[in-house]
Amino acid sequence: MRNIRLIVKYDGSRYKGFQRLKDNDMTIQNKIESVLSKMTGEDIEIIGSGRTDMGVHSLGQVVNFKTNSDMSLEKMNEYLYRYLPEDMVIKDIKQVSDRFHSRYNAVSKTYLYKIYNDKYHDPFYRKYTLHIKDILDIKLMQEASDILVGKHDFTSFASSKSKKKSNIRQINKIDIIKQDNIVNIYINADGFLYNMVRIIVGCLIDIGLGKITKEDLKNMLEAKDRTKSSDTAQAKGLYLYEVFYNN
Numbered sequence: 001m002r003n004i005r006l007i008v009k010y011d012g013s014r015y016k017g018f019q020r021l022k023d024n025d026m027t028i029q030n031k032i033e034s035v036l037s038k039m040t041g042e043d044i045e046i047i048g049s050g051r052t053d054m055g056v057h058s059l060g061q062v063v064n065f066k067t068n069s070d071m072s073l074e075k076m077n078e079y080l081y082r083y084l085p086e087d088m089v090i091k092d093i094k095q096v097s098d099r100f101h102s103r104y105n106a107v108s109k110t111y112l113y114k115i116y117n118d119k120y121h122d123p124f125y126r127k128y129t130l131h132i133k134d135i136l137d138i139k140l141m142q143e144a145s146d147i148l149v150g151k152h153d154f155t156s157f158a159s160s161k162s163k164k165k166s167n168i169r170q171i172n173k174i175d176i177i178k179q180d181n182i183v184n185i186y187i188n189a190d191g192f193l194y195n196m197v198r199i200i201v202g203c204l205i206d207i208g209l210g211k212i213t214k215e216d217l218k219n220m221l222e223a224k225d226r227t228k229s230s231d232t233a234q235a236k237g238l239y240l241y242e243v244f245y246n247n
Contacts, residue, residue: 010088055235130237136208145174158193202230
């Protein structure tokens with residue numbers, strides 16, 4: 001039995017998220033599993049490093065699957081490139097240890113949120129960025145984001161749908177970089193609660209627009225109450241950027 005790891009890049013615009021909901025549904029998991037099952041002649045189930053929501057994209061989703069197939073990695077990659085939809089592609093394929101688990105072995109993840117910050121939206125970015133017409137104060141956003149770095153209870157930044165036993169997470173780093181009209185927000189943490197990144201981004205946007213202060217953000221964190229924080233930013237600007245492992 002071989003354990004194969006894939007790094008997958010996908011446009012999540014037309015999908016109902018990563019996690020399979022039922023047979024023949026429009027999810028990333030279902031599409032990949034269908035192609036792998038036809039390729040190997042086996043009933044393949046993939047394990048993803050994270051379950052991206054409807055409309056969320058990926059630049060580095062990590063999945064693994066078990067197979068008895070003796071097909072070479074090169075042939076597998078060629079098959080996947082040929083038969084997967086054009087809105088997803090395999091960036092890397094590798095045979096890994098039988099013990100490797102894409103979700104449980106991950107030590108941290110980086111999510112990227114992209115904002116198109118200009119008076120007028122760009123039609124070619126409309127599905128991949130959130131349009132904010134008023135100019136954001138990037139320096140103020142970066143300064144405020146430092147409040148969230150470290151180990152905290154992020155209850156105020158988690159959707160009520162979150163079913164995690166603990167809301168304590170460690171944010172290692174937040175970087176906010178503006179390139180021309182694009183604002184890139186990178187958040188690396190040991191794990192994320194449901195909608196945590198999008199809620200944090202919503203708060204940072206409010207900071208950048210002068211709607212709330214750094215002190216308000218600190219109070220939101222300490223309140224441990226979702227009703228005290230900002231609105232959830234739209235899914236279309238969110239990307240699973242990279243997943244990190246110890247080996």
